[in-house]
Amino acid sequence: MKTSGNKSALIIAYHFPPVAVSSGMHRMIALANALAENDWDVSVLSAHERTYPRSDPETLSQLAPSIRICRSQAFDTAQHLSIKGKYLQLMALPDNLQSWILFGVSRGLREIYRRRPSFILSTYPIASAHVIALILHRLTGIPWVADFRDPMAQEGYPADPLKWNCFNWIEKSAAKHASLLTFATPGALAEYQRRYPEVPDERWMMVSNGFDEEQYKGLSPSSLDTDEIVILHSGLIYIHERNPRALFQALSELKKEGLFESRKVRFVLRASGHESTYQCWLQELAIESLVGLAPQLPYREALQEMFDVDGLLLLQGAGCNQQIPAKAYEYLRAQKPVLALTDKRGDTAQLLRQHGIASIASLDNKDQIIEVLRSFIGKIKTTGSEASNNLKIDQYSRSNISNHWVGRLSKLIMER
Known part of the structure; x- marks a missing residue:
């Protein structure tokens, strides 16, 4: 025909x-x-x-x-x-x-x-x-x-x-x-x-x-009413492709070192999808005070939360190097510092590095994560939570x- x-x-x-x-x-x-x-x-x-x-x-x-x-x-x-x-x-x-x-x-x-x-x-x-x-x-x-x-x-x-x-x-x-x-x-x-x-x-x-710019109409950054540094992961955390175990271990070691005593830091895992498993890991490593598991929000509220926090967390295993998760573009639009636990050779790392907003370490390398976490948190303490406002994000x-x-x-x- x-x-x-x-x-x-x-x-x-x-x-x-x-x-x-x-x-x-x-x-x-x-x-x-x-x-x-x-x-x-x-x-x-x-x-x-x-x-x-x-x-x-x-x-x-x-x-x-x-x-x-x-x-x-x-x-x-x-x-x-x-x-x-x-x-x-x-x-x-x-x-x-x-x-x-x-x-x-x-x-x-x-x-x-x-x-x-x-x-x-x-x-x-x-x-x-x-x-x-x-x-x-x-x-x-x-x-x-x-x-x-x-x-x-x-x-x-x-x-x-x-x-x-x-x-x-x-x-x-x-x-x-x-x-x-x-x-x-x-x-x-x-x-x-x-x-x-x-x-x-x-x-x-x-x-x-x-990202869909229409979804951002009426949204604007507003500071959270807290003296904590809040770092957010928004969305599903698949155990195989985005396993946060090494991150949790890094946080446990840094807590023992006293890194979080001078200023409180809290990670929020929003709608991770495997809450029962992750809760057990948090208890095992004694970091419940550092990491909170939060329920799903409506989409626009989730976008607003990305604006409001101090930093954003992205997790991606090396097996997904030829993929870029949708949240990477939402993170770019939020213009916040990004802690990207992903392979430096992958497409996601390349995208974030191109715009200079990410601190990058391998998802499964605890020692790398510890090193990058120290500098990431220190950077937020000294320079604040706003990334460069010169990002050319219209192309996305x-x-x-x-x-x-x-x-x-x-x-x-x-x-x-």
């Missing part, structure tokens, strides 16, 4: 309002809004809301009124199709949303014949979205844009060989059939260009994440990023 030449887009995204479990949805919200603002007819194909672990209807207000969300049946294999928590491994390939593929293709074909989209765009980290887009592309001939964001098949990930092979097949299919492949970091883009040298340069594009506005993306998509269609 040939496209009609109208400016119409079909986006396939699992993480889309009203889901409330992924910061990644803001990437697709910004793109959908930018397309709509540029007179594109936008439809978003997503899964049934029953598969969302948590929803927030307020997120729907972030969308342009003209954007249509069409949903297909879908079931989470582990949650809806298991028997006493058990299910066949084949039912979770490429992921637990496998059932979405059949229903999504059917619903997508209906939308295609109604709207005649100029392109189909699918976005990771739900791999089933790419499979739906691949099938629709092969059935209709409509150009496919594969938004990988981050790497899929990596060394040792996924650990299951069958799932790894599925991811690898999806990657190869995208390299062969997608008209445009987009990535969120320079490291991820370079990795895939190395893997697939046969793909022409014009089919690669980097689309970084960023999702609005600017998405408008550039829309321009590339428009060019893609014109070139066909």
